[in-house]
Amino acid sequence: EVQLVESGGDLVQPGGSLRLSCAASGFFVSNTYVSWVRQAPGKGLEWVSLLSSGGRPYYADSVKGRFTISRDSSKNTVYLQMNSLRDEDTAVYYCARGQGASDYWGQGTLVTVSS
Amino acid sequence: DIQMTQSPSSLSASVGDRVTITCQASQDISVYLNWYQQRPGKAPKLLLYEASTLEIGVPSRFSGSGSGTDFAFTIESLQPEDSATYYCQHYDTPGFIFGPGTKVEIK
Numbered sequence: 001e002v003q004l005v006e007s008g009g010d011l012v013q014p015g016g017s018l019r020l021s022c023a024a025s026g027f028f029v030s031n032t033y034v035s036w037v038r039q040a041p042g043k044g045l046e047w048v049s050l051l052s053s054g055g056r057p058y059y060a061d062s063v064k065g066r067f068t069i070s071r072d073s074s075k076n077t078v079y080l081q082m083n084s085l086r087d088e089d090t091a092v093y094y095c096a097r098g099q100g101a102s103d104y105w106g107q108g109t110l111v112t113v114s115s
Numbered sequence: 116d117i118q119m120t121q122s123p124s125s126l127s128a129s130v131g132d133r134v135t136i137t138c139q140a141s142q143d144i145s146v147y148l149n150w151y152q153q154r155p156g157k158a159p160k161l162l163l164y165e166a167s168t169l170e171i172g173v174p175s176r177f178s179g180s181g182s183g184t185d186f187a188f189t190i191e192s193l194q195p196e197d198s199a200t201y202y203c204q205h206y207d208t209p210g211f212i213f214g215p216g217t218k219v220e221i222k
Contacts (some may be wrong), residue, residue: 010164035210035211037159037211044200044202044213044215044216045151045159045202045204045213045216046152046213047210047212047213048211048213050209050210050211058130058208058209058210059209059210060210094158094159096159098161099206100147100149100164100165100206101149101161101164101165101170101204101206102149102151102159102161102211103161105158105159105160106158108158112122
């Protein structure tokens, strides 16, 4: 059964850092596209980052230079390292599988940036 | 950059009604358009991909059509469990572009 489980969300001060994890089961992250999508409170979905099956990362302009996506194939886990966090990064962060369409999503992890 | 718009932003309909949501792309995206359902407090769920192909396990009352810049999503015979927000989404290098969403409420 395919499953994605996010973790690592927390309350962090502006300027701080956080690393989110997306643990996958039922498929291999090393040969699949995995994305991070976020949703600010009461708002719509916003794509954040994507890691291709070949290992190439892509980022939304809003996070470029601050966030880094990576994976550990031995742990079958995708990470999102978030630095220089801002108030507007407050959101539920979802990881999702798929290149064109995301057929499996995790339950989300809440990141709150506040002093 | 491609922009996605949806209308209406919200609607209220009765059980059994036929509901249609439209999604428009700012440029030709062929059929590379997906539809998701998101219930409150839950992760999005893929309903249709490539404009009109139903994801496995999704009820047949959901359907999609369109190509190029104009797309439609229809729920035939609205059910209570269809109360949710629906998003269209296009994939374009380097990432996903979501529409703003349409909130569907049951009268």
